[in-house]
Amino acid sequence: MTGKNSKKLGLSQLQLHVINETARLRAVVLGTAESNGPIPKIEDCYDPKSIEHIKAGTYPTESDMVQEMEAVAAVFKKYDVQVFRPEIIKDCNQIFSRDIAFVIEDKIIKANILPHREEEVAAIDYIWEQVDPSKRIILPEDCHVEGGDVMPWNDHIFIGTYYGEDYADFITARTNKKAVEAIKDLFPNKTVKAFELRKSNTDPKENALHLDCCFNPIGKNKAIIHKNGFLHEADYEWLVNFFGKDNVFEITKNEMYQMFSNVFSISENVIISEKNFTRLNQWLREQGFTVEEVPYHEIGKQEGLLRCSTMPLIRD
Incomplete structure (x- = not known):
């Protein structure tokens, strides 16, 4: 279902429900790469990996990114997931819908995003308006938050x-x-547990842009994790103890750079993953997961992947 068609639902008809990262997905916002605009100037980039690819002349093309996102849309269609898309803004990067809002329980919370990305938030206003007004949350201006850093887990x-x-x-x-x-x-x-992440404006291998760039819970009790993404080793150890060492898939620095942790769960048993994540995908299958492989390497050049470009609205 496209953004345009979704408007037919009328106002205040979206019954939001998200309590974790892996319950059966029923409705989701999938970003768009249409009208993505020209290659950005280095000074306008939000992350060091994009800068790296601009300098190397390998920044992704709009056509490649559109094709990759449509592969994800096809998987959602296969699993009968209702898909909303942002209203298209000319020459604007609207791929990473996770940045602009997030749902916890039955509330949608608008992210206080980087100032020059505010128009991205306006592009999902038609979704916002379909939610009960008492369930729409706007945080104070001095509360900076993006959805890639926020993970409800029961x-x-x-x-x-x-x-x-x-x-x-x-x-x-x-x-x-x-x-x-x-x-x-x-x-x-809820028990809110915060983890300080390692940050770098210049080295993508030393930068965990969001929590989902170095950690992601999957299934009922498993997780993907990269130790160096956490500023304090105690935070990493807390997570390993929480899930259990045998339930944790440890990724290397290069695998974090490739965005191995940024997969997306359709259910406790089904995970969308990048097709080149051979080591991870083999392990997932060994653990009993169904892995839906898609091409997403080009989008990954912007330091975001599958979780970053999806924002769940309803999970069973």
Whole structure:
């Protein structure tokens, strides 16, 4: 279902429900690569990996990225998932829908995104307006948060953040302490666990842009993780202990760079993954998962992958 057709639902008819990352997906916002615009200037980039590919002359083309996103749309169609798309803004990168909003329980929370990306948020206003007004949350301006840092996991909410005094110096620091506290206040019955992430404006192999760039829970009790993505080893150890060492798939620095952790779960048994993630996909199948492989390498050049470009609205 396209964004245009989805409007026919009328106002206040979306009954949101997301309590974890892996329950059966019923409705999702999938970003779009249409009218993506020219190759950005280096000074306008949000992440070091995009800069790397601009300098190398390997930045992805719009046609390749559209084709990759349509492969994901086809998987959603196969599993009867209702798909919403953002309204297309001319010459605007709207791939990463996870950045602009996120759902926890029955509430949708607008992200306080980087200032020059605010028009991306407006492109999903038609979805926002289909939600009960009492379930629409706008955080105070000083609460910086993006959906890639926020993971509901049953009784817990995991949040990637950065608390350093040099927060403002990192364009890669997207979620701050005030946002963590605001989410704690919104969900007092949840255990909110924050993890400080390693940040770099210049080296994509030393930068965890969001929590889902170095960690992702899958199935009922398993997880993909990269130790160096966490600023404090104790946070990494907490997660390994929480899921159990035998249930954790450890990825290397290069695999984090390739976005191995940024897969997307359609259910506890079905995962969409990049087709070149051979080591991960083999392990997933050994664990009993159905792996739906798609080409997503070109989109990955912008330091985001499958979870980054999807924003669940309803999971069973």
